[in-house]
Amino acid sequence: MDYITGVNKKEILELSELLDPKLEQSTVKVNGTVHTIRDMGEVAFVVLRKREGLLQCVYEEGVTQFDSKTVKEGAAIEIEGVLQREERAPNGIEIRMRKVRLLSEPYDTLPLTISKWKLNTSLEAKLDYRSVSLRNVRERAKFKIQEGIVRAFRDFLYGQGFTEIRTPKIGAKAAEGGSNLFRLDYFRRPAVLAQSPQFYKQMMVGVFERVFETAPVFRAEKHNTKRHLNEYTSLDFEMGYIDDFTDIMAMETGFLQYMIALLEKDYAKECKLLSVDMPKADKIPTVRFDDAKKKVAEKYNREIRNPYDLEPEEEALISQYFKEEEGADFVFVTHYPSKKRPVYAMDDPANPADTLSFDLLFRGIEITTGGQRIHDYQQLLEKFTNRGMETEGVEQYLNTFKWGLPPHGGLGLGLERLTMRLLGEDNVRETTLFPRDLSRLEP
C-alpha cells in the first residue's frame, strides 16, 4: 500500500532560503523561468524569475554543462550551481551554473518585453496579454499587495469577533432595487446576479452578530469610466449591537490601521518595488455632507449644482481640501441625503431627510459606502411603502426583522479601487487581474 503523508521537503531552494549566509560557496539546486539573458561572450547572465523575486545565474563557457536550446527566455529550467555573494546582483547573490535541466520550453517569443523595469505598453495591451504582462515583477507586485489588503481585512475582522460568510451570487431578487442587474435564465426561472450581499449579511447579523464576506459582485452599469467595473470584489461587513453609525467608521479605521501595519511588515518588498506612498489612518477626519459641499464651494470657488449627491470632481476637491487643511489621506463624509441612499438606510431622527450613513473618500475617490440600517420591522416596511417598492420576493428579508434583529450597520469597500488609490494608479483596471467592463469579456 502506498500512502501520502504530507508536504515533502524538496532539494530545490526558494529565494529566501538562498539568502542564508551558511549556503555561500555550496552547491544548490534552484528552478525558475528565464526572465532575461545578457550574453557577454564567454559569460552570460541568466536572470531567473522566481515567485519571491529575481535570481542572477551565471553561465561560463567550459564550466556550465549546457544545451543551447535549454536556456532561452520563457523557458522553465532547473539549475545546479554554486551560490556566491555578488553585491551587484538582485538580493546580493548569484548562482555559478554547473548543470541545467530543461523543464518546459516556449514556442514563441513573448509579445511584450516584460523584463523592463516599467512595462512600456498601453493598458489595452497589458490586458489583452494578461498572462504575460503580469510576469513583469512590478505588475505582479500590485496583486501581491491586493492579496495583503484582503488578508488584512479578514484577519482584522476575525480578531474583532466577526464570522466569515458565503452568500449566493444567483438570486431571485436584488438588494438595492431593480436597476443595473445582470439577468439570467435559471432553469426557466428569471434570476439575477447579486449586486451586493446586503440582504444576506443583515439576515446573518441575527445569527452571528458580526459577519463579513469578500466576494465578487456584479453591476450591469453602462458607465465606461476609469473607476467602474462590471464585476468587482466587495469587502463587506455588517455588525450588530452598535451604539450608532460611528461604530462602523471606527471599525473601518481599525481595519485601515491594521492593513497599513500588515503591508509594511509582510509586503515591504512589494511596497518598495512600487514606491508605495503609504497613507496615514491614525485619525480620519469626518465632515457632514452639507458642510463638505460648502467648504469646497467656498475654498475652490465652485458652484453647488446637485445638492443631493457628490459629483466625482467634488469628491476629488473634498479630498484635496482635507489633505491641504489636515494632511489627511482619508476623509469620512457623513449624513448623505436619504433620497440618494437605499431603502434600508437609517434616516437621522434629528433630520429625516438625512441618513446616518457615510462614504469614505481616499485620495479623491469614494472607496466605501456604509452606515446604520433600519432594524425595526414597522419602520422598514413603512419605508418600502413610502418609496413604492414591492415586497414580493424579499419576504424572507423582511420577516427577519419581524422576528427581531439588533441595531446594526455595515459597509462595502471596493477592493480594486482601494488598491488603485494606494498604488497611485488612475485606472481601476490596472489593479484588477482580469477586468470586466462594457467592452471587455476576455481573457
Place this chain on the structure above:
Amino acid sequence: MDYITGVNKKEILELSELLDPKLEQSTVKVNGTVHTIRDMGEVAFVVLRKREGLLQCVYEEGVTQFDSKTVKEGAAIEIEGVLQREERAPNGIEIRMRKVRLLSEPYDTLPLTISKWKLNTSLEAKLDYRSVSLRNVRERAKFKIQEGIVRAFRDFLYGQGFTEIRTPKIGAKAAEGGSNLFRLDYFRRPAVLAQSPQFYKQMMVGVFERVFETAPVFRAEKHNTKRHLNEYTSLDFEMGYIDDFTDIMAMETGFLQYMIALLEKDYAKECKLLSVDMPKADKIPTVRFDDAKKKVAEKYNREIRNPYDLEPEEEALISQYFKEEEGADFVFVTHYPSKKRPVYAMDDPANPADTLSFDLLFRGIEITTGGQRIHDYQQLLEKFTNRGMETEGVEQYLNTFKWGLPPHGGLGLGLERLTMRLLGEDNVRETTLFPRDLSRLEP
C-alpha cells in the same frame, strides 16, 4: 474637527471576557438576544444568545428594574447586573440582572423553536426560514466550522508560498467545455458564468508559480441529489514546478493536516457542540482507479458496470474498503481514464488511456478532483484537435502555453461537501448557508 481614531473599547463584555475570575461579584454590562425564558414565578431565567455562546441571566422580582415588554424571546437587550459563578449555567456563570434596556423588539413569535438542542424540523423548513433556523446554536456552529476550513486552506497555502487570486465569474467561454453552463446577456453579448477558475489559475502559474482562490462556481446541472448544488464554493489551487502529480496530493494532505489542527485548536467549542468525529490525515492511502474497482468488486461481490467512471455507490464502497482495511477516512484514487477527464489533464506517458490525476474520497464521497496538467503547447493543441474542440475564445489560454509555462498541476475542493462529511451530514444543503438547487432560488 471630529476624527475617528480606531475601534473603541466598549463597556459591554463578551462571553470570553466574562469568564475572567477577577470579574466575579462585580457589576457588568452585557447585551444579546433573548434566546429563551424560563419563568419560575418570582425568579426567571433569561438566556441570552451572544456570538460566542449562551449566557444565563436571572431576573428577580423586586431586584430587577424591569419593563414587562422588554424581555421577550427574540428581543435584543442590554443588561446591567452582577456576575456570579453558577456551575449549572452554560459556561459556569450567570448575571443577576439589575437593569434591562430594550435595544430592538420582534413583532412576531419565531416560526421555529430554535432553543431546542436539536432543531426538530425538516430540511425544507430550515432552508425556508434560514435566518431563524441558524439561530439554533448547533446549526450556526456548522458554519463556524466551515469558516475554519476555509481559513485553514488560506493560511496553510500562504505559508507554502501561494498567492491568492481573484478571477472573473463572468466570461465569454468556459474552462471545461460547453455543457452545464448558466448563460447570460452581457451588454448584448453572450456570456457564461464560470464553472471553474481552471484556465485562469493555470495562466497565473506563469506569474506567481503557486496560486489559490476560494470563490463561488456555477454549474447548471439538472441533478437534484443530496450532494449537488448549482452554486458552490470551490477551494482551488494550482502549483508550478511539480515533479509529478503526487506533489499535488502531498500539498492537499498537508492542508488536511493543518485544517484538523486548526479546528481542534480554534474551533474546539463548535467541534464539541456538534460531536465532530475528527478524521485522521497523517497518512492517506492511494489506489489506482482500476485497482480500486477490482478491490470493491471482489470484496463486496459487485459487478463492474462502467469501467470509465466511478458510480456513487462505488465511491462509497471504496471508502468503506479503506476504512475496513486501513482505518482510513480519506483515500486518493489515481489514474482516472483520460476519456472522462478534461482536455487539459496530463495523460500518463506509460499508458495514454489514463491520466496523471486523482480524486480524493472522504467518508464515501468525492470531495476533490485534481492532477497534473499538460504544460507543453503542442501537446495541448493536439489534444484539443483530437477531441474536436474549438480553440476560438480560448486563444489567451492557449497562447500562455506558447509563451511558456512550467510543469504544473492543481485541484478543486468542494467546500460544502467537505463540511458535510466532516459533520456527518448526508445532505450538502445542511452545510450551505443559502443553497441553490433546481428548485431553490430563495431566500
